[in-house]
Every structure is written in structure tokens, then in C-alpha cells.
Amino acid sequence: FAGSPQPLPKNLLKAGILHKTKVAENGKKLRKNWSSSWTVLEGRILTFFKDSKNSSANSLKPASSLSTPEYTVDLRGAALGWAAKDKSSKKNVLELKTRSGSEYLIQHDSEVIMGDWQQVISESIQRLSTD
Numbered sequence: 164f165a166g167s168p169q170p171l172p173k174n175l176l177k178a179g180i181l182h183k184t185k186v187a188e189n190g191k192k193l194r195k196n197w198s199s200s201w202t203v204l205e206g207r208i209l210t211f212f213k214d215s216k217n218s219s220a221n222s223l224k225p226a227s228s229l230s231t232p233e234y235t236v237d238l239r240g241a242a243l244g245w246a247a248k249d250k251s252s253k254k255n256v257l258e259l260k261t262r263s264g265s266e267y268l269i270q271h272d273s274e275v276i277m278g279d280w281q282q283v284i285s286e287s288i289q290r291l292s293t294d
């Protein structure tokens with residue numbers, strides 16, 4: 164073979180492109196800066212990879228383990244809910260608060276896609292709380 168395939172990530176629960184912005188760190192508010200990210204949920208970790216907006220070729224990149232994570236979110240003790248209207252003018256926005264005091268908004272124009280993410284992330288958080 165020319166090259167062996169990348170191993171599939173263990174415990175892969177969901178992956179896809181989402182819009183996200185970090186809005187707080189250590190309890191301190193940050194300025195919003197929305198960008199799109201290849202987003203992967205594995206086990207207790209939600210990873211947002213660096214912006215994929217620059218080229219369509221980048222959409223093939225997610226399979227590569229060479230992509231650099233932008234944010235790595237530990238879901239243990241986190242809280243997830245639909246963001247209140249005053250948090251963003253965008254639709255289908257989820258608010259994710261970590262135990263360490265970081266907050267993220269995540270969004271996709273598709274209600275179905277965001278509904279799926281809401282479900283899998285909530286399930287992960289619940290599973291971690293009973294481990």
C-alpha cells in the first residue's frame with residue numbers, strides 16, 4: 164500500500180462542521196469571534212479544529228490528524244443549553260459552559276444538525292456525571 168489509513172478515532176460519537184465562538188475563559192468574558200470549525204466529539208472531549216473557511220479542499224482535511232485543535236473542551240461537569248435570544252442573533256445556538264469557566268456558543272443554520280449535536284453532547288455530559 165502507498166500508505167496505511169489513519170486509524171479511526173476511538174469513541175468517535177459525532178463529527179461535522181459547526182460555527183463556534185468562545186465567549187468566556189476562566190469566567191472572564193471574551194469578545195465574540197465566530198468562525199467555522201471541523202468539530203469532533205470523542206468520549207469526554209469535544210474538539211474544535213482550526214478554521215476551515217479558506218478552501219473547499221480543507222473540507223477533506225478533517226480525516227487528517229495533522230489538523231491543529233483550536234479548542235479542546237472537557238465535557239465532564241459541563242452544562243449545555245439552548246442560548247437565550249440575547250446571546251446571539253443567530254438561530255439554533257447552543258451554549259456550552261465548562262467546569263473551568265469557559266463558555267462557547269456553537270451554531271448551525273440547520274435545526275436538525277444542531278438538534279443532533281445537542282443530543283449527543285448532552286448524553287456525553289450525562290454519562291460522564293455517572294461514571
Ligand code: I3S
Pocket residue numbers: 194195196197250251252253
Ligand atoms: O453579541 P454581539 O456583540 O452582538 O456579537 C456580534 C459581534 O461579535 C459581531 O462582531 P463585532 O465584534 O465585529 O461587532 C459579530 O460579527 C456578530 O456575529 C456577533 O453577533 P451574533 O448575533 O452573530 O452572535
